[in-house]
Amino acid sequence: MVRDAAIQGYLKNLVGEDGLEMIERASIDELTDEKIAEETGSNLNTVRRTLYILYENRLANYRRERDKDSGWLTYLWQVDLSDISRNMDEEAQKLIKRLETRFDFEAQNVCYTCENSCNRILFEKASDYDFICPVCQASLDFQDNSLLIEVLRGKLEELKRAFE
Numbered sequence: 599m600v601r602d603a604a605i606q607g608y609l610k611n612l613v614g615e616d617g618l619e620m621i622e623r624a625s626i627d628e629l630t631d632e633k634i635a636e637e638t639g640s641n642l643n644t645v646r647r648t649l650y651i652l653y654e655n656r657l658a659n660y661r662r663e664r665d666k667d668s669g670w671l672t673y674l675w676q677v678d679l680s681d682i683s684r685n686m687d688e689e690a691q692k693l694i695k696r697l698e699t700r701f702d703f704e705a706q707n708v709c710y711t712c713e714n715s716c717n718r719i720l721f722e723k724a725s726d727y728d729f730i731c732p733v734c735q736a737s738l739d740f741q742d743n744s745l746l747i748e749v750l751r752g753k754l755e756e757l758k759r760a761f762e
C-alpha cells in the first residue's frame with residue numbers, strides 16, 4: 599500500500615514501526631478494528647492507536663453502523679492516505695518557517711557561552727555579566743556559529759527545492 603520512501607518515513611514518524619506495518623498490510627475496505635487486526639496480524643491496541651492517529655491527521659475515516667440483530671454500534675474504519683501529500687507539504691512548510699526563524703536568529707546574533715555550556719548568552723547580556731557565566735562563573739567566550747549557519751542554510755535549500 600505504501601511504496602514511496604518519503605511517505606513511509608512520514609508515517610513511521612506518526613504511528614511508529616508497528617503502525618506502519620499495519621498500514622502496509624491493511625486493505626482499503628471498510629472494516630472494524632478487530633477485523634483489521636485479524637487481517638493484518640497486528641495487535642488490537644496497535645490497530646486502535648494507529649487508526650486514532652491517522653484519523654487525527656485526516657488519513658482515516660470511520661462510519662458508525664448499528665447491528666440489526668444486537669443493536670450495537672460498530673465502527674467501520676477505512677484508511678485513506680489520499681491527503682498525505684498535502685499533510686507532508688504543510689509539515690514541510692512549518693519546518694521551513696521554523697528553520698528560517700532559527701537561521702535569522704543565528705545570522706543576526708552573536709552568542710557567548712562558557713566551557714560547561716550552561717547557556718547561550720547574547721553579546722549584550724554577556725557584556726552585562728562582564729563575560730562571566732552567571733551559573734558556573736567560568737568565562738564566557740565567543741561561540742562561533744558559522745558551521746551551524748551553514749548547516750541551516752543547506753537544510754533550508756534542500757527543503758525548499760523539495761517542497762516549493
Ligand SMILES: [Zn+2]
Nearest residue numbers: 712716731734
Ligand atoms: Zn557556565
